Amino acid sequence: MPENVLDVHDLDVRFATEAGTIHAVRDVSFSLTRGEVLALVGESGSGKSATAMSLTALNRAAGNTRVTGSVRLHGRELMTLSERELRDVRGAQVAMVFQDPMTSLNPVRRVGDLIAEVIRAHDPVPRRAAARRAVELLHEVGIAEPGRRAELFPHQLSGGMRQRVLIAMALALRPAVLVADEPTTALDVTIQAQILRLIRVLRAEHGTSVLLITHDLGVVAGLADRVAVMYAGRIVETAPTSAILASPRHPYTAGLLESIPRIDHPRSARLPSIAGQPPTLQDDDPGCSFAPRCRSAHEACARRPVLSDGIACHLPGGRR
Ligand SMILES: Nc1ncnc2c1ncn2[C@@H]1O[C@H](COP(=O)(O)OP(=O)(O)O)[C@@H](O)[C@H]1O
Numbered sequence: 001m002p003e004n005v006l007d008v009h010d011l012d013v014r015f016a017t018e019a020g021t022i023h024a025v026r027d028v029s030f031s032l033t034r035g036e037v038l039a040l041v042g043e044s045g046s047g048k049s050a051t052a053m054s055l056t057a058l059n060r061a062a063g064n065t066r067v068t069g070s071v072r073l074h075g076r077e078l079m080t081l082s083e084r085e086l087r088d089v090r091g092a093q094v095a096m097v098f099q100d101p102m103t104s105l106n107p108v109r110r111v112g113d114l115i116a117e118v119i120r121a122h123d124p125v126p127r128r129a130a131a132r133r134a135v136e137l138l139h140e141v142g143i144a145e146p147g148r149r150a151e152l153f154p155h156q157l158s159g160g161m162r163q164r165v166l167i168a169m170a171l172a173l174r175p176a177v178l179v180a181d182e183p184t185t186a187l188d189v190t191i192q193a194q195i196l197r198l199i200r201v202l203r204a205e206h207g208t209s210v211l212l213i214t215h216d217l218g219v220v221a222g223l224a225d226r227v228a229v230m231y232a233g234r235i236v237e238t239a240p241t242s243a244i245l246a247s248p249r250h251p252y253t254a255g256l257l258e259s260i261p262r263i264d265h266p267r268s269a270r271l272p273s274i275a276g277q278p279p280t281l282q283d284d285d286p287g288c289s290f291a292p293r294c295r296s297a298h299e300a301c302a303r304r305p306v307l308s309d310g311i312a313c314h315l316p317g318g319r320r
């Protein structure tokens with residue numbers, strides 16, 4: 001049994017809103033071994049980002065958020081750490097790449113300095129050498145004129161460039177865990193490929209484990225070892241990537257895979273999408289959350305299926 005780098009157990013996230021409590025993440029458990037890439041997939045609003053943010057309590061500062069459960073990094077519980085202790089974890093062990101990187105970059109520091117700082121936190125190299133390495137990293141993540149860009153402040157860069165600055169910082173960090181929330185969504189295809197290559201390098205050279213949130217099946221197929229499918233705040237299926245792509249067992253996974261465009265399918269074919277809407281996360285009905293949209297729902301689905309043997313579904317063997 002390989003030792004787990006990250007262990008998430010019964011993670012639960014609730015947001016208090018004017019319209020009531022939104023129960024965004026429900027009993028989510030998963031783990032990452034060294035160098036493992038786990039893809040978290042699911043429709044918009046299924047709780048993927050809320051899960052990612054909770055890993056290092058990034059949403060703790062917001063007064064309306066309540067997170068419970070356990071997140072252990074190399075066996076150390078993160079949920080009970082102080083904000084100061086968490087800053088060290090975020091700065092040295094867990095790198096986060098989000099879609100809107102403005103919030104995670106210090107706005108009053110030049111991007112070259114931000115990266116150099118991360119380098120020097122790791123290696124006691126002279127300032128000048130760290131600055132040179134920062135420029136190299138900007139080049140590696142596909143930023144043109146990296147020497148000039150290093151002198152700029154985050155707000156002077158485009159969103160896509162800021163995202164690549166975060167990735168450059170993640171590379172400098174050599175983190176135990178990289179959490180990447182739709183890291184390539186806003187980028188063009190060439191840069192996407194470059195970023196994915198860098199994630200592969202990080203994993204190969206430093207054994208970094210990756211939680212990868214993505215809508216892109218190509219990215220899942222090319223990078224992930226394992227997939228966890230989220231629906232209405234819960235993981236409903238988890239399996240090795242090749243198995244889940246070839247033969248999804250949960251009806252929701254099957255629908256999700258059918259609804260995603262694939263280059264190996266003719267473009268003219270109309271893409272099926274899953275009929276119906278995901279439930280509002282206010283209700284906590286006692287049954288299977290997917291049952292109202294499920295073609296195979298039957299009486300047993302009035303009881304909530306538990307995740308067992310990688311699937312939360314009452315159908316024998318899942319899909320029918
Ligand atoms: N800070 C917040 N306050 C209130 N509701 C939120 C907040 N963040 C997320 N939510 C809600 O929680 C649910 C899950 O959101 P999110 O984790 O962002 O989904 P995903 O990343 O899968 O698209 C959504 O219904 C979203 O509107």
Ligand SMILES: [Mg+2]
Nearest residue numbers: 048049050181
């Ligand atoms: Mg999201």
